[in-house]
Amino acid sequence: MNVRDVPITGxxxxxxxFLKLAGLADNGAHAKDLIDAEEVKVNGETETRRGRQLKTGDIISLGHEQARVATN
Incomplete structure (x- = not known):
């Protein structure tokens, strides 16, 4: 599976x-629904906290898509 780097400014x-920035969610409500449905994984583990703080190198998975937090 291909991992796409998504640069963040801070x-x-x-x-x-991050889900919105990476284009994995259309908006905040969509992101919340995906997380509530336990469809989002961070570093291979299901994450249910929308406010989970991510750091550089974390890999977020949603279905067959993966995005890595990268810095500019």
């Missing part, structure tokens, strides 16, 4: 914000 970033 660290840390919250999971809900």
């Amino acid at each position: 660290e840390p970033i919250r999971l809900g914000q």
Whole structure:
């Protein structure tokens, strides 16, 4: 599976914000629904906290898509 780097301007970033930035969620409500449905994984583990703080190198998975937190 291909991992796509998504650059962020400041660290840390919250999971809900990252899902929107990476294009994995259309908006905040969509991000919340995906997380509540336990469809989102951080570093291979299901994450249920929308406010989870991510750091550089974390890999977020949603279905067959993966995005890595990268810094500019």
